[in-house]
Amino acid sequence: MRELSLHILDIVTNAIEAEATRVIIDIRESQQEDDLRIRIRDNGRGMPEEMVRQVSDPFVTTRTTRPVGMGISLTKQATLMSKGTFDLKSTLGKGTELCMRFRLNCLNRVPLGDMAETVINLIIGTPDLHLCYQHRTDKGRFCFDSYWVLGRMAENDWSLYQTIAPAKEFLQDKIKTIESLG
Amino acid sequence: MKTLADLRAIKEKAKLEMATREQTAKYRLVVAMGTCGIAAGARSVMTAIIDEISKRGISDTVVTQTGCLGYCDQEPLVQVMQPDKTVITYGKITPELARRIVAEHIGRDQVISDHVFMQS
Numbered sequence: 499m500r501e502l503s504l505h506i507l508d509i510v511t512n513a514i515e516a517e518a519t520r521v522i523i524d525i526r527e528s529q530q531e532d533d534l535r536i537r538i539r540d541n542g543r544g545m546p547e548e549m550v551r552q553v554s555d556p557f558v559t560t561r562t563t564r565p566v567g568m569g570i571s572l573t574k575q576a577t578l579m580s581k582g583t584f585d586l587k588s589t590l591g592k593g594t595e596l597c598m599r600f601r602l603n604c605l606n607r608v609p610l611g612d613m614a615e616t617v618i619n620l621i622i623g624t625p626d627l628h629l630c631y632q633h634r635t636d637k638g639r640f641c642f643d644s645y646w647v648l649g650r651m652a653e654n655d656w657s658l659y660q661t662i663a664p665a666k667e668f669l670q671d672k673i674k675t676i677e678s679l680g
Numbered sequence: 681m682k683t684l685a686d687l688r689a690i691k692e693k694a695k696l697e698m699a700t701r702e703q704t705a706k707y708r709l710v711v712a713m714g715t716c717g718i719a720a721g722a723r724s725v726m727t728a729i730i731d732e733i734s735k736r737g738i739s740d741t742v743v744t745q746t747g748c749l750g751y752c753d754q755e756p757l758v759q760v761m762q763p764d765k766t767v768i769t770y771g772k773i774t775p776e777l778a779r780r781i782v783a784e785h786i787g788r789d790q791v792i793s794d795h796v797f798m799q800s
């Protein structure tokens with residue numbers, strides 16, 4: 499995939515499929531430390547230890563419809579290709595935490611891409627999900643908490659569609675502000 | 681620049697306006713957001729759908745996401761759940777086609793037959 503934000507969309511979709519009600523996306527970028535860290539935590543059903551090992555291996559799959567290229571292994575590949583590190587922890591009945599870490603300025607690192615679009619799509623696609631998006635750089639930080647901004651929403655809450663354009667604009671502005679080199 | 685408080689205010693206002701509208705969903709649009717869908721462009725498809733729905737002020741349609749539907753070579757896939765419970769699945773959707781689905785299928789109840797991949 500061309501953007502880390504697409505991998506993030508995929509990983510959070512896993513969490514939603516695992517019945518998570520709360521997901522935290524935490525991104526930390528530091529030019530000074532040449533470091534990019536992406537952490538995604540959910541309170542879904544979790545995985546047994548054996549499965550955590552299996553899904554991290556790019557050539558092992560539990561799906562029968564398709565031999566390779568599942569989401570987690572693709573994400574891991576994207577991380578390792580740019581000499582990053584990948585870490586997956588999960589506890590049955592508690593939740594899952596996935597961590598990717600890169601050298602921010604590594605030349606062949608996949609770009610972060612459009613996080614505003616990823617967050618907005620997740621909120622529309624699963625409006626009752628409590629999604630927390632935290633993003634920090636050397637320039638500043640912000641936190642977007644879907645419950646705080648929009649309240650807990652039912653899927654037939656039409657006012658969501660009227661709020662989504664300004665919400666996206668807000669996210670884009672915030673991201674631009676903390677990413678600008680000043 | 682908007683603040684979080686501004687967003688909350690916009691949401692509250694929209695909620696009041698919407699309270700007077702029809703509250704049952706006529707159509708449900710489901711975007712397949714599995715790995716295969718995302719890799720094929722499902723995110724821009726969903727963005728186009730959301731944009732078109734809010735621009736047209738459509739208030740009787742719900743957009744949701746689902747995982748892999750098992751037809752990876754046809755991704756991006758969008759399912760339209762119709763009022764009569766039948767399901768029309770469109771395959772190989774571009775953002776342009778997604779906008780047409782909102783305009784023609786949702787807006788005017790006209791199925792875009794050329795792009796239907798499955799019907800059930």
Ligand SMILES: Nc1ncnc2c1ncn2[C@@H]1O[C@H](COP(=O)(O)OP(=O)(O)O)[C@@H](O)[C@H]1O
Pocket residue numbers: 512513516540542543544545553560561568569570571593594714715748
């Ligand atoms: N956040 C999660 N919580 C619980 N189980 C998960 C989570 N993410 C992945 N899994 C399990 O790992 C499997 C493999 O995930 P993934 O590599 O994304 O492939 P896929 O989603 O296509 O099955 C999933 O089918 C699911 O059983």
Ligand SMILES: [Mg+2]
Pocket residue numbers: 508511512568569570714715
């Ligand atoms: Mg997956």
